[in-house]
Each structure stands twice: as C-alpha cells, then as structure tokens.
Amino acid sequence: MTCYQCPDCGYLYDEQVGCEHEGYVPGTTWQAIPEDFPCPQCFVREKPDFIVQNTAESDKSNKNDNATTRNTV
Structure with a gap:
C-alpha cells in the first residue's frame, strides 16, 4: 500500500x-479520502498538497530479497 x-x-x-x-479505518485508500481532507496534524495542507511516498516498491523489493535469501540457504 502507499x-x-x-x-x-x-x-x-x-x-x-x-x-x-x-474516521478512516485501516485499509482506507487515499482515493476514498475526500479532496478537502485537511492534514490532521497541522491543518495547514489539504489532500492535493500531500506527496506520494510509494511503499509498494520497497515492499516488493523486500519480498524479492527474502525470496533470494530463502533460495540461497
């Protein structure tokens, strides 16, 4: 997830x-968050200002690293 x-x-x-x-339970996607969602910490920025931090790529590489480790042991 991202x-x-x-x-x-x-x-x-x-x-x-x-x-x-x-009010957003775990698993709530960013697309399901309303456009006027304010940052719950500073209330200065709204959803369009947020920067994507793509964790899917790191999750994928971690899985690949684990698979490689398992294959070499």
Whole structure:
C-alpha cells in the first residue's frame, strides 16, 4: 500500500494504518479520502498538497530479497 506525506509538517497517511481519529479505518485508500481532507496534524495542507511516498516498491523489493535469501540457504 502507499503512504502520503504532508509537505508542511511531515504527517504520514498510511493506507494500511488509516486515520481512525478522523474516521478512516485501516485499509482506507487515499482515493476514498475526500479532496478537502485537511492534514490532521497541522491543518495547514489539504489532500492535493500531500506527496506520494510509494511503499509498494520497497515492499516488493523486500519480498524479492527474502525470496533470494530463502533460495540461497
């Protein structure tokens, strides 16, 4: 899953974790978040300002590293 970071304060919205305080349960995708979603930490930035932090690629490479390790042991 992907994370999105507030460029102002660094708050990180992780789709796997959600933001239960704001009513978004774990697994809530970024697409399901309303466009006027304010950063719950600083309230300065809204959803369009957030920067994509693609964790899918790192998850994929970690899985590949684990598979390689298993094959060489």
